[in-house]
Amino acid sequence: MPPYLRIVNLIRTDISEGRLAPGDLLPSESELMRRHSVCRGTVRRAIAVLCRDGAIHTIHPEGSYVGSRSVPRRRLPRKYDLVAADLRQQIDSGRLPPGDRLPTEAELAKHYRVSQSTVQAAVALLRADHLVFTVLGRGVFVVDCRH
Structure with a gap:
């Protein structure tokens, strides 16, 4: 039997x-690779089969969950969730007012003691919730909800 099956x-x-x-939440690709001593492509092929069959669904950048998208997700918060929640609270409280530029990825990574990829995932969540937007070459800004 092929490893992906x-x-x-x-x-x-x-x-x-x-x-x-x-x-x-299913284990991460890295964890599945380690558990089954296979390469990332094998894990991704297995995930694709399970997605196609409706057994799981994937939400980027979070991961793959058991069941359909309509099933409530259950998982422990990840670092990027905590960073996004703190930034969301600052936006809601007005400490980061509409139109303000967020600190740079490097500044946020240093402040929260996380990697820049964790900061990128947190900002992606805020962007998906329409709380921030990116201006290439200028930075990430808080959305002005009044307009």
Whole structure:
């Protein structure tokens, strides 16, 4: 049996036996690679099969969840969630008013003691919630909700 199908079957078994419940976050690609001693392409192929069959769905940059998109997601917050939540609170409280530029990725990474990719994921969440927008070459700005 090809390695990707072995992973598909193991994840399906975890779902059917209740070790993975609807809304649960699957292990990351890196974790699945480590567990099954396979390359990223093999893991991605397994995830694609499970997505195509409707057993899971993927939300970028979060990961893959058991069940359809309509199932409430259950997972522990990640660092980028915490950074986004803090920035969201600053926007809501007015400490980051409409039109203000957010600190640079490097400044935010240093302030929150996270990687720049974590900051990028946090900003992507804020952008998806229409709280910030990017002007290439100028930075990320708080949306003015009054307009």
